[in-house]
Amino acid sequence: MQSSPAQPAFRECVDPALLRACFGRFGTGVSVVSYFYDGAAHGVTVSSFTSVSLNPSLLLVSLDRRSRSCQKLRNAHFTVNVLSADQMDLALHFAGRPGPGVDIPWADQEGTPRLEGAVAWLRCAPFHAYDGGDHVLFLGEVMACATGPGEPLLFQDGEFRRPGSLLSRN
Ligand SMILES: Cc1cc2nc3c(=O)[nH]c(=O)nc-3n(C[C@H](O)[C@H](O)[C@H](O)COP(=O)(O)O)c2cc1C
Numbered sequence: 413m414q415s416s417p418a419q420p421a422f423r424e425c426v427d428p429a430l431l432r433a434c435f436g437r438f439g440t441g442v443s444v445v446s447y448f449y450d451g452a453a454h455g456v457t458v459s460s461f462t463s464v465s466l467n468p469s470l471l472l473v474s475l476d477r478r479s480r481s482c483q484k485l486r487n488a489h490f491t492v493n494v495l496s497a498d499q500m501d502l503a504l505h506f507a508g509r510p511g512p513g514v515d516i517p518w519a520d521q522e523g524t525p526r527l528e529g530a531v532a533w534l535r536c537a538p539f540h541a542y543d544g545g546d547h548v549l550f551l552g553e554v555m556a557c558a559t560g561p562g563e564p565l566l567f568q569d570g571e572f573r574r575p576g577s578l579l580s581r582n
Contacts, residue, residue: 439568444506445473445481446525447490453518453525456481457507459567460547461492469554470539474547482548487538489523490552493530496562497574502527503565522556532559 446455460474471492475482495503505514517528526533536552543549566573 436569439566442495442503442565442567444493444495444502444527445490446493446527447485447488448525449484454481454484455506457503464551470551471534471536471554473550474544475550476547485550486541489538490536491524491526492534492536493527494532495565496529496531497565499529499565500572503572531562531564533557
């Protein structure tokens with residue numbers, strides 16, 4: 413009988429830079445997760461927004477444990493604002509890289525702040541938070557949502573982009 417190879421004591425680690433590059437090949441939209449904390453509106457830029465379920469209506473955002481938002485978002489209502497291609501300045505602002513003269517178009521809305529000009533927004537009640545390694549996976553239950561005109565902002569290979577050419581039509 414062939415003996416099975418000895419189990420390594422630790423999992424083999426992949427190179428973090430390579431892992432980041434591979435993750436980055438997967439193009440996404442760019443969203444700002446906005447919420448109230450201590451009576452003030454806050455936001456954090458994320459590319460990790462993912463649809464999860466239609467019934468119940470659930471979405472997911474993954475936040476770095478080291479971010480301030482990760483602590484503040486526990487049990488908080490929040491809104492996912494899907495940014496338009498004209499809102500790169502907001503994406504940078506809420507990623508900790510504020511530019512000069514950026515005007516934040518806050519619109520108050522039923523317990524969570526919202527950003528005017530987003531191509532879609534989804535207002536969520538906290539549903540569950542799961543361990544995700546060095547991130548926390550926040551599931552929100554969508555209580556209200558709307559979509560508007562404009563093209564979404566995209567992020568791929570570490571760069572912001574506009575949508576390119578259409579490959580198929582439904
Ligand atoms: C395009 C883009 C996407 C990002 N996506 C995420 C994400 O999904 N999760 C995350 O934790 N941070 C993400 N970040 C980084 C945060 O936006 C950044 O660390 C922010 O400053 C955290 O703010 P806070 O400490 O006030 O919460 C992203 C940054 C950029 C520019």
